[in-house]
Amino acid sequence: GESVGLHLPTLSVQEGDNSIINCAYSNSASDYFIWYKQESGKGPQFIIDIRSNMDKRQGQRVTVLLNKTVKHLSLQIAATQPGDSAVYFCAENRVTGGGNKLTFGTGTQLKVEL
Amino acid sequence: DGGITQSPKYLFRKEGQNVTLSCEQNLNHDAMYWYRQDPGQGLRLIYYSQIVNDFQKGDIAEGYSVSREKKESFPLTVTSAQKNPTAFYLCASSIVQANTEAFFGQGTRLTVV
Numbered sequence: 526g527e528s529v530g531l532h533l534p535t536l537s538v539q540e541g542d543n544s545i546i547n548c549a550y551s552n553s554a555s556d557y558f559i560w561y562k563q564e565s566g567k568g569p570q571f572i573i574d575i576r577s578n579m580d581k582r583q584g585q586r587v588t589v590l591l592n593k594t595v596k597h598l599s600l601q602i603a604a605t606q607p608g609d610s611a612v613y614f615c616a617e618n619r620v621t622g623g624g625n626k627l628t629f630g631t632g633t634q635l636k637v638e639l
Numbered sequence: 640d641g642g643i644t645q646s647p648k649y650l651f652r653k654e655g656q657n658v659t660l661s662c663e664q665n666l667n668h669d670a671m672y673w674y675r676q677d678p679g680q681g682l683r684l685i686y687y688s689q690i691v692n693d694f695q696k697g698d699i700a701e702g703y704s705v706s707r708e709k710k711e712s713f714p715l716t717v718t719s720a721q722k723n724p725t726a727f728y729l730c731a732s733s734i735v736q737a738n739t740e741a742f743f744g745q746g747t748r749l750t751v752v
Contacts, residue, residue, distance in 0.1 A: 570743045572738055629681045631680060632681050
């Protein structure tokens with residue numbers, strides 16, 4: 526039979542507020558993590574990355590935090606703007622015998638309310 | 640301009656037909672990837688390739704085939720064996736060095752009727 530699409534977790538924030546998007550990863554051997562932003566009908570765009578030997582990395586208006594103990598990532602967006610509305614994915618990278626394997630989470634829909 | 644080009648953007652096929660999706664990159668990347676995305680879901684890895692003439696199955700390779708005859712090109716064939724082929728297909732590329740991001744194309748939306 527036809528599969529039913531899952532509803533993405535949704536985070537609604539007011540324009541100007543800070544947003545925090547969370548992600549749990551599964552493999553303790555993953556050594557590199559990336560956050561991507563995907564607008565409707567488009568391919569994902571790189572936002573920020575972090576290596577497993579780091580706990581925090583900051584970019585322009587974005588910060589990624591990595592907690593290896595509980596295998597958790599978060600993306601913080603400061604002063605959220607309407608243009609930030611999109612689906613956000615975390616991805617974990619592992620080096621396998623076949624090369625780099627990038628595995629994505631299910632994503633979070635960010636909605637910015639005016 | 641450097642980048643990854645997927646074509647066509649929209650593709651319609653009749654059930655039972657094989658269809659090939661194109662992915663070309665001029666970034667000089669060795670690694671290329673194909674992902675499938677269903678509505679409201681994340682990206683699932685179909686196939687990936689780290690070098691010409693070599694590729695590996697991803698998590699959902701059944702019903703798909705790929706080739707990597709040239710560094711710039713990594714076409715994906717959706718065969719009639721794929722039970723639910725209607726989806727958004729995304730191609731990506733990266734350098735082979737560990738801890739580097741992948742760059743994505745704009746996707747091909749395949750609809751099988």
